[in-house]
Amino acid sequence: MVVILVTTVVVMVLMRGASFAFEVGVFRNSRVRQIATLGEVIAANSTAALAFRNQDDASDILSALQAEEHIVAAALYDADGKLFSTYPKGLAADSVPSEPGGGGYEFVDSMLSGFQPVVEGERHLGTLYLKLDTGVVFQQWLLGSIQIALAVMAFVLLVAYALSRVLQRHISAPILSLADNARVVSEQHDYSIRAVKHGDDEVGMLTDAFNQMLGQIEQQNEALKESEGRARGILNAAMSAVVVIDTSGRVVEWNARAESMFGRTRAEVLGQDVAVLIVPARHRERLKKVMQMFRAKGEAQILNRTIEVNALRRDGAEFPVELSIVPLRTGNVVTFCGFITDITERKQSEMRIRESLKDITDLKTALDEHAIVAITDPQGKITYVNEKFCAISKFSREELIGQDHRIINSGHHPKEFFRDLWTTIGQGRVWQGEIKNRAKDGTIYWVDTTIVPFLGPNGKPYQYVAVRADVTERKRVEEQLHNLNLTLERHVAERTAQLELANKELEAFSYSVSHDLRAPLRHVDGFAGLLLKSDGPLVSERGRRYLDHIAQSAKQMGTLIDDLLVFSRMGRSEMRITMVDLNKLVDETIHALRLETNERNIRWVRSDLPVVRGDLPMLRQVYVNLLSNSVKYTRPRDPAVIEIGCEDDANGEFVFHVRDNGVGFEMEYVHKLFGVFQRLHRAEDFEGTGIGLANVRRIITRHGGRTWAEGKPDQGATVYFTLPKTPETQS
């Protein structure tokens, strides 16, 4: 409605404006005519005044202009152009032009002025100038004109308003609502909006058509969106990078895989030169040539094929890709669609496969060099043998392929042996063992065999690989050794029995000897004593000395026999094993020895000793013997130092020692130290029977220990012995 009203007003104003312009023109023309007529009259009247230079007359004539109130100035010029007379009286000379101008009248603002020639007959006598102020007239005229125009316009507007109200109800409102809908649709791209139909007239039909069009657009939009979404989904789900470029090499599409593969986002690459983005510098020239060729011929060799090239990542790293380029023609536009797959891993695994194939070949060569190899099918038929197999079996390869291993069966192994073998490998487990085979020429040979079942996808073996080593020589040596051992063991048993018998006889002998020797010795000693007691005074001094020697020697011999009896008893007597506290034992022994040696300066040093399992009297004997020895051989020392200790050896043994600072010994005679009756010192220097250490060794040996000694002449000696640890003796 506003439009209609505005239109009306504009039309009115324009029409009025045109009409006004025309009327102004008419107004002006009429003024010009008016002044021209006036000028002609005045000019005609003033000819004589000019011709005869009668200024009074000229003034009179010009005064006639008073009748025309809007004439503001007038002037007469003579034939020479000199100002002759002016109007009104007293007009300033500069209010009129100083010289006459050309004919005709013209407006300057609201002033209309002009020159009129004054002519009588043919005689030019001068010029008349008139100046008319049209302003007041014009204003009056204008005011009237505007009043009329306003009145007309108001009337027309009223009519237009009434008309537009009527029109709006029937046409404008539906169309406006339709336009409003169209605006909303185009602004918000919401094609689900529908216009409301107002009637069955043309506007109603327009509304229907509009709604139908919207429906179609909506459907097409949906279809387009779905199709675009699907295409983009496919594009981004593709495992390959998809890069689409135009014929000048600018990127127009770039999927998600391309983003991750090249490290560049879609937004950042669109419109960029693909060569700079992903093509290594050295290939860019080639790509340019391909594009040029395509532009020139519409064909290029590289298209529609799969090639392997290197591509460039954002960080400048190159990697191998598989590339196929397909030209896409959409209407007149050609683009190139590149499918790019990163084949770094494939290349690496190809490399690894090549390497491992070589490794396998090398391994097989090495294996063939070293071992006898055969492969059989699940039924045991030989499908492959190597050179060594042929060499040892003396069969040719042709003779072996297709046979089973019974061809080299020696008959040595029982049926169960082979049944076990087949059960094992049939279950897919490795079988290892030694098999005795027979060669073609009857030679027997042994092979150390490993059979590995190769399992198929179903877990069942599809072939067996048997790797064998020739162990015939080893088998032969083993057999010999076995035989030798058997003989040796028999001999040892025999000798042991003999030895034990001899030992028993010896012990019985020595016991009986010792025992039987005692009686005569007691007689010698007893009678010598009796003789001295009864006939002592009768016997000379020398005789008494002889009798003392006899008694002394008899006693010594008695000690010797006692020791021998102890020694032999040690070998035979039963051991009564108890827990023995060696600290207590050693302290008692030291105490006993102190009583005998109280005139000597002896320092006893005992470190802590364990409780051990053993026979108490025997172990006491050990320490009595060892400590007595040390007391004896340190006799020249002042002070004497005797040290008793024990080390907890890691080998499950206690290592005991008794160390002194006595006279020591030469290590080259150490082997004699523990022998019976073996003595390293003269009896004159150190008394003794030579049985003490032999007894120690025997007792320790019976306890499962060892004995040894270290020493140097004049620098003391150390005797070591060990006792095994038992669970109870773990200190």
Next chain:
Amino acid sequence: VLPFLLITTAPRLHAQNPTTSEYVLKAVFLFNFAQFVEWPPETFPSSDAPFVIGVLGNDPFGPLLDETVRGESVGGHPLTVQRFARVEEVVACHVLYISTSESRRLDEIVAHLRGRGVLTVSDSERFIVRGVMIRLVTERNRIRLRVNLDAAKAAGLTISSKLLRAAEIVSSEEE
């Protein structure tokens, strides 16, 4: 309404001294009379017969009159200037300036010219009362016209009312 189809340019005259300036104007007046007075047709024997401005007696104009009318024409009649020593010489003349030197013979001259369609002009007041038609009156640097209308009418000449507006009308002295 627009009677000015032919516009001719008045000759440019250069005033040198008051006397000269006076006669320049008088020469122009003589010429201008041709525009404001109608002569009987018989004064022009043919369509291209000259319009004659004559000077009788002493010529006060010198060359001024000739310069003023040179090349001019009135109604197809070329303007010429003739100088007469005696009135008897005046045969064909339309405007005749009678010099004051002719004062003694004036009556004779007026009588001679009566009825011959000659517009007589002089400077002297005494002349106009004795039958000369137009007197050129010099007063305060201006030149005024005095017209003896009766004399003109008697000569068969019609003087334009425009001219009469700019002139003072006098009558001949009653004898």
